[in-house]
Amino acid sequence: VAVGGFNAILRIIDCSTGKHEKDLIGHGHEIYEIKTHPFSHDLLLSASKDNSIRLWNVSTEVMIAIFAGHLGHVADVISVDWHMNGKFFVSSGVDHYIKVWKLEESVHKKIEESRSWDKKNAAVTKHMPFKTVHVPFPVFSSNQVHNNYVDCVRWFGNLIMSKSLNGEVTLWKPNINRRNDSIIVITTYQYHLDDPIWFQKFNLNSQANLLGIGNTTSDIFVFDLNDIYTHSTDQTKKPCQTLHVAKERETIRQIGF
16 A cells, blocks of 8 residues: 655555555655556556646655646645546646646656656666656646646546536646636536545546545535436435534545445
């Protein structure tokens, strides 16, 4: 299991022994989210307050790529998620932007190189350290979905789900044929939120037919995603179930199915 946080270090823990196995060092500030590749489980993405997303090979302890630059995020990157095909990922952050990144050929070459990299042997033979590739250009970038921090973003097939601080999860798609930052909003999922608060993550179940999100008063809202394309004049969706999970008013930051 991989964990990260305030000290900017990714720690890898062996679940069979419970022991701390290795550290992945490279970020310059705290880490907000970690995502494992959908089928290459040696690959890991991390999103950080240092304005970057980084791609790691956990097995060989190599930082493969840094996704950042003048066309990248200009503030904290709070959320990141892999596309199911493993060739793209999406990121969002404090700068209100949502960006889609592609693993270009240069990154794929570095991934293969990372798998044969021997860190200990490189140190003994005084070889040059692994040369991390820098990716400054996303394939899509828009701040048109939300007008505040975007603290959670997830793929839903080829569509994107994202949320800000206003008690709504928005389902939308990039309209790249029109222009690079254009979007088409499909629907919004509204839930009760007394106080605007950031760093509250929604989640989907494994079948991607349920959406769950918490609030600041101990409620969890569950939405049915099977009726996305139901014809209706109202684009907003209401929860199919509301769960109250504590006697006191507590903020639920994240849920899992």
